[in-house]
Amino acid sequence: MEQKHLEYKYMNGFGNHFSSEALPDALPKNQNSPQKCPYGLYAEQLSGTAFTVDRKHNQRSWLYRIRPSVSHKPFTKVAEKTDLVSQFGNTNNVSYIPDQIRWDPFKLLSPLSLEKDIPSQNINFIYGLHTLAGAGDPSVKNGLAIHIYNANHDMVDTAFYNSDGDFLIVPQHGRLDITTEFGRIMVSPCEIVVIPRGIKFAVNLPDGPSRGYVLEVFVGHFELPDLGPIGANGLANPRDFLSPTAFFEEKTNCDYTIMNKYVGQLFAAKQDHSPFDVVAWHGNYVPYKYDLNNFNVIGSISFDHPDPSIFTVLTCKSAFPGSAIADFVIFSPRWLVQEHTFRPPYFHRNCMSEFMGLIQGKYDAKAKGFLPGGASHMTAHGPDTTTFEKASNEELKPTRIPDGAIAFMFESFLMLGITTWGLSCSELQKNYNKAWEDLKSYFDPNNCSAN
Known part of the structure; x- marks a missing residue:
């Protein structure tokens, strides 16, 4: 089934x-x-899995294009971009520390400069990528990386593909107009888009400067989480995922640059035609987008706070059942009705690593300091002092996480290292620990009442 969305056409299903x-x-x-x-087209297969993977998990697509992908000049290495990291065993670029870390909103770039003498101020999506955290190494197909992007310039006659893994992109400010080999996708804040490994794409910025987050997985692909006792429906419904319809450019005798990220390094190759020349395609290895407002929240209607796994949109499974290379989790508008319960997220220490971002609104566990466009990486954590005091004493009646409030979490069973860029950027908060500094002791050995 094809669905028209603005001037773009999509097909439904996951x-x-x-x-x-x-x-x-x-x-x-x-x-x-x-x-x-x-x-007179060329047939070309793009494989997302090994040929011999079982049919249930096998992913590949056939593309019928004006010229095959091999038609380009040799790749050359691009000057070192030290704020883009993929190999996290290198302690020169990465620090493994147990502290809670939080960043202010990453500063948006100024609008596109038209001055010819300062082109360095014009940054496209590729050069606007900065790695904050990660674990593992794409050369052995294990791990993940977390980036932020900050761009103000279209990718003019430039395409990019990632040999290291899949990109899950979370726009926070400004839409992304993405052209892929499979068609065109418009992605707004509160939507996400997944570009699987090896698929070429270009990003234009219809609203000017844009900012957001990227989760990259080096192994496997994202899938819908199993629902178990929830049953057949709930969370992210397959029908709400949208993939593009075929679109092609017949553009020749031009100077086109193909950028490739390969084991964390950038390479560039020239060709004289557009890579977006796929006239038709079929398969199940495709880019797709999802509107987070369509998430069907499942929650407690009696007591206690459910584990955050109940808010999982997509997961990339590891070889260990029940443990994920990465989960993408959202905290979106919902009703809180639990009785005799501390309703914000409880204090906890987790064997999983948690990286949080805020798309818009407020997060119910932090009264201040955690703002849209910012981020945090947490070990032991929980609500700040103000939130704890309020939630411990407020009247318990049905309340609503306000419409428009959407936070998210990238969660992994791997231990995340923080990059040098992430620890040295101006947005790093120096006093995040003060969020819990004023927590008081209410212990009274002579009074066992919880009231």
């Missing part, structure tokens, strides 16, 4: 085998690689 063509009958009939393809 993990589906889709077929799309921008010209009638561009897809070959009854086979994938005929001797001659319709319209």
Whole structure:
């Protein structure tokens, strides 16, 4: 089923085998690689898994394009970009520390400069990526990285693909107009987009300077979490995921740059035609987007605060059942009705690593200091003093996390290292520990009453 959304067209469903063509009958009939393809196109397969992975998990797509992807000049290494990290065993770039860490909103870049003598102020999505944290190494296909992006410039005659892993992009400020080999996607704040490994894309900024977060996984792919006792429905419903329809550029005799991230390093190659020349495609290895407002929240209607796993949108599983390379979790508008319960997230120490960001509104566990566009990395944590005092003494009646308040969490069973850039940027809060400094002792050995 195709669904029109603004000027873009999408197909509904998660993990589906889709077929799309921008010209009638561009897809070959009854086979994938005929001797001659319709319209004189080239057939090219893009694999997201090994050929021999079981059918349930096998991912691949067939693309029918004007020229194959091999038609480019040799790659050359781009000058070192030290704030983009993928190998986290290198202690020169990464620190492993047990402290709670929080960042103020990352400063937006100034609007695009039209002055020819200061082009360095014009930063596209690729050069606006800065790594904050991560674990593992893409060369052995294990781990993840967390980046923020901060850009003010379109990717003009430039495309990018990531050989290291899948990108889950969370816009916080400004829309992203993304052209992919599979079609075009418009992504707004409170939506996410997943660009799987190896798929070329370009990002334009229709609203000017843009800011957001990126979760990158080096192994496997994102999937919907199992629902278990929840049953057949709830959380993120498959029908709400949208993949683009075929769109192509017949652009030749141009100077096009293909950028590639390969084991954390950037490489560039030149070609004389657009990489977005896919006239038709079919398969299940595709980019997709999701509107976080469609998340069906499941929660407690009796007592206690449910574990945050109940808010998982997507997961990338590890080889250990029940433990994830990465979970993407959101905390969105919902009703709180629990009786005789401390309703904000409780104090806890977790064997999982937690990285949080705020898209808009306020987070119910932090009264101040945690703002949209900022982030935090937590070990032992919980509500700040103001939130604790208020929640411990307020009248318990049905209350609502306000509409428009959306926080999220990247969670992993791996231990995250913090990059040198993340620990030295101006947004790092120097006194985050003061959020709990004024917590009082209410212990009274002569009074066992909870009231």
